[in-house]
Amino acid sequence: MAAKDAQVRPIGLLERFHITRNFLGLDSCVVAAAKYTTQDHRTLTTDILLPALRQVIKTHPSLCVALKNELSSKAAFTRLQTIDLSQIVDFRDSDSLQTALEGQLYQGFNTKADAPLWRIQVLGDNTVILAVHHAIADGLSTIAFHRSLLQALRNGSFSDSPSLVQIPDTIRMLPPFEAFTNVWPSIPTILDRIYREFAPQYLKNDRHAWSGKPVPMIGSLRTNVRLISFPPHDVVAFCSLCRTHRATLTSAFYVLTVTVLSRMLAGDPRYKTISSSVAVSLRGVAGVSGDTICDFVSAHSAYPLVNPNFSWTAAARYAGKLRKQKRDARQSIGLFRLLFRNYVPFMRGLLGRKRDNGFTLSNLGRFDAPMLDGTWNVVNTVFAQCDVIIGAAFKLNVVCDPGGTLNVALTWGDDSVETDFVESFISQFQDAFHDLLV
Structure with a gap:
């Protein structure tokens, strides 16, 4: 329950974007799963998990807040007085990760109640799924959560613990991203955005x-999920190729995605380019560590030409663009100021229009947690997100687990792209990946 006068701070520009998207029913949450294990095959029980979650909550102020007046210009985060873990932690016997992820991505948050903006589902194989409102957490935040939970499990005393957590009145959230750096967009950026919004369709870049x-x-x-994995030895070989060609795994996966889609679109004269975006973390610009739970992310959009031939030169070139975007992408946050808080009509104006992106690629990198004997370890990590109504037709959500396996969760909506199309893409993408290793 939140105290009436317990405002922590007003919401920021990007946070308002994600809050608006949610209360309009256009998005649900971000999810990340991690499988926890011990050498003696212990089972995660309430006596083990709840004390650890209490420590995680006290480490991350963003987990201790609710939303107030989200529909108004005075929307703010408020401090919860207590969090009842029994209401947000759900133990299930099922071991189907795909089904569980789809269920979580279909379920939003009741932001009208004084309730946390996150929840937990625990599967029978010790997989812990975090679902969190995008206004308080980006993709890297989900890794920060699981890193904190792993540390708490390793350090914790496992005994009976009450499910009710008292939240101290001293919690302080990080300021919004725009408080850390200048986000005002340049004149060319503003003009480009205005052109994209108001130019006739036949003159636009995405025509x-x-x-x-x-x-x-x-x-x-309703979000569809498919999970694919690349074993450690293939990942090592692929990353070695990337370094040889001055590319990164992200840029190579991006070009590989464009290559496969181009082959699938071959012969269709309507398409000359593929609209795309790649998530860009803004933490480096703000000086915020990867251990923080916050909403500091942007994206780089582009229209690569339809080209069925993979090119390492293109992958290296795009790696350079992404390095530059680590600073330039902050301007997209500043563009929200041009809405003058009129986020609702802006988002409703997207309905019925051509979709902005065919695909979005988000790479969280590696879950860096060395395996230790005699304690808890993480052996599998998966990351996924919703945004299936106005977002990209499909998304590739990438994360490498501590053992070196690269896991990709593909997500899409029934109204964004055909399931057969995505499943064909998955098959061809895997084949194209392995062809590069030969």
Whole structure:
């Protein structure tokens, strides 16, 4: 329950974007799963997990807040007086990670109640799934959560613990991203955005771009998930190729995605480019560590030409663009100021229009947690997100687990792209990946 006068701080520009998207029913949450294990095959029980979660909560102020007046210009985060873990931690016997992720991504948050903006589901194989509101956490934040939980499990005393957590009145959230750096967009950036919004369709950059189905007028948050993995020895070999060619795994996966989509679109004269975006973390610009739970992310959008031939030169070139975007991408946050807080009509104006992106690639990197004997370890990590109504037609959500396995969760909505199309893409992407290793 939140105290009426317990305002922590007003919401920021990017946070308002994610809050608006959620209360309009256009998005649900970000999710990340990690499988916890010990050498003696202990089971995560309430007596083990709840004391650890109490420590995680006290480490991260963003987990201790609710939303107040989210529909108004005075929207703010408020401190919760208590968190009842029995209400947000759900133990299930099921071991189906794909089904569990789809269930979580379909479920938003009741922000009208004084309730946390996150929840936990525990599967029968000790997989812990975090679902969190995007306004308080980006993709890297989910890794920060699991890193904190792993540390708490390793350090914790496992005994009976009450499910009710008292939240201290001293908690302080980080300021919003715009408090750390100048986010005002340049004049060319502003003019480009205005052109993209108001130019006739036949003059826009995306007029010949593939972007999946148009945004529906009335859509569903039902999110499809498919999980694929690349074993450590293949990942090591692929990363070695990337270094040799001055590329990164992200840039190579990006070009590989464009290559596979180009092959699938071959022969269709409507498409000359593919609209795309790649998530860009803004933590470096703000000087915020990877151990923080916050919403500090942007994206780089582009329209690569349809090209069925993979090019390491293109991958190296795009790696350079992404390095530059670590600073330039902050301007997209400043563009929200041009809405003058009129986020609702802006987002509703996207309904029924051509979709902005055909695919989005988000790479969280490696979950860096060395395996230790005689204690808890993480052996599998998966990351996924919703945003299936107005977001990209499909998303590739990438994370490498501590053992070196690279896990990719592909997510899409029924109204964004055909399931057969995504499943064909998955098959061809895996084949193309392995072809590069030969």
